[in-house]
Amino acid sequence: MKSIILMCFLCAFSLAQTYTLVDSTGTPLANNSGLQLSLAGREYNASPFTPSSSYSVGKIEIYTQRNSGDTNDRLYNAQIWTKVNKVPTAIVGAASDNVDGKTFPENGSPNWIEFTFSTPVAVTSGDSLYIVIYGPSGSADNATWRLTSSGIGVDVDCWYDNDGIAPWTLAYDGGYAITRVYSYTVSSEDSESRYKNYDNQHSRYDRY
Numbered sequence: 001m002k003s004i005i006l007m008c009f010l011c012a013f014s015l016a017q018t019y020t021l022v023d024s025t026g027t028p029l030a031n032n033s034g035l036q037l038s039l040a041g042r043e044y045n046a047s048p049f050t051p052s053s054s055y056s057v058g059k060i061e062i063y064t065q066r067n068s069g070d071t072n073d074r075l076y077n078a079q080i081w082t083k084v085n086k087v088p089t090a091i092v093g094a095a096s097d098n099v100d101g102k103t104f105p106e107n108g109s110p111n112w113i114e115f116t117f118s119t120p121v122a123v124t125s126g127d128s129l130y131i132v133i134y135g136p137s138g139s140a141d142n143a144t145w146r147l148t149s150s151g152i153g154v155d156v157d158c159w160y161d162n163d164g165i166a167p168w169t170l171a172y173d174g175g176y177a178i179t180r181v182y183s184y185t186v187s188s189e190d191s192e193s194r195y196k197n198y199d200n201q202h203s204r205y206d207r208y
Contacts, residue, residue: 058184
């Protein structure tokens, strides 16, 4: 009797999934001004990224907006790429789920848009990587990814390319696109505590 009740109880909940902000590049300007990368269709846009620790990336946010008067009906995804000889070289793991450009904020009101990875991507502390935003359709510049001010450091450059194959074209020298990177964890702590509570509260079923 107890085993049947316990099985039903354990089936009634799911494991806790947590996203935690780990790394970020750049801070949005208060007046919404600043440089930006154009997110064109069929184009890869890359910003440098060095993880501060080893973790699985579950979500990326970029600071973005649609261009003036554009409904932006294309899809975008986020990717993580390796860095060799200063440029993006190969994708690491799988791309994020697609995000509809219609959800991007209107021109003049940039804000954070998130890309979630159904399959989290493992990164290692200190690796030289790129965060890449890809628009798989269309041709016009429908949106922009806001940038930090220039002069941050040597070999800190943003790039774009039409096919993800070298040579890439330098888009911005000495800065990052404004980005947040979140780790992904699954916790079983809730299941253990619920089992203990169940066992304590229903010990009377032992006699069955």
